[in-house]
Amino acid sequence: MTSRPGGRSARVREAVLEAVHAELTEHGYAGMTVENVAERAGVHKTTVYRRWGTVDVLIADALDHSRETGWPVPDTGTVEGDLIAIATEVADTFADPERRLVPIAIVAAALQSTRALDAKGRFYAARHAEAAQVVTRAVARGELPPQNDPVELVRLTCAPLYHRIFITGEPVDRATAALAALAALAAARAGLL
Known part of the structure; x- marks a missing residue:
């Protein structure tokens, strides 16, 4: 599957990564969950699990995204x-x-x-x-x-x-x-x- 820049995939990523930052600041690493990130981002948790899988991958992607900016x-x-x-x-x-x-x-x-x-x-x-x-x-x-x-x-x-x-x-x-x-x-x- 090919994702379009600026398409739904990009919007989902942006929402999820914003949620990662919010969850990290509010709950810290130990209190952060994939489910809470998904809920805060307004996406289904299976979407987050399928694309990122774990909290560690979410955090790494958030940092990589910041680096790319x-x-x-x-x-x-x-x-x-x-x-x-x-x-x-x-x-x-x-x-x-x-x-x-x-x-x-x-x-x-x-x-x-x-x-x-x-x-x-x-x-x-x-x-x-x-x-x-x-x-x-x-x-x-x-x-x-x-x-x-x-x-x-x-x-x-x-x-x-x-x-x-x-x-x-x-x-x-x-x-x-x-x-x-x-x-x-x-x-x-x-x-x-």
């Missing part, structure tokens, strides 16, 4: 501005009581599901590769030495924020984001990456 890579004209914009997006997401729910639920699910862990890895690898464009542009403009690893600079920019969010529970804000970006940039300018 691009995001606008910052282009402020400077590597400093771009890295601060990337870090600020992370800080703003986790400072917002609503927006933070899904990524926190996904990380928690990845601690309990190998399939979700693999999907989370693919998601962040894709996002880091997209964000690395800011470093590639900076090297082309002569702002950074060419030996820097673009993906590593993005990771180093975001790592202090994720450490606060997931390890110490400290709040993150725009000032913290800017500091993380500037520290990573200093390492890159020194050719340490």
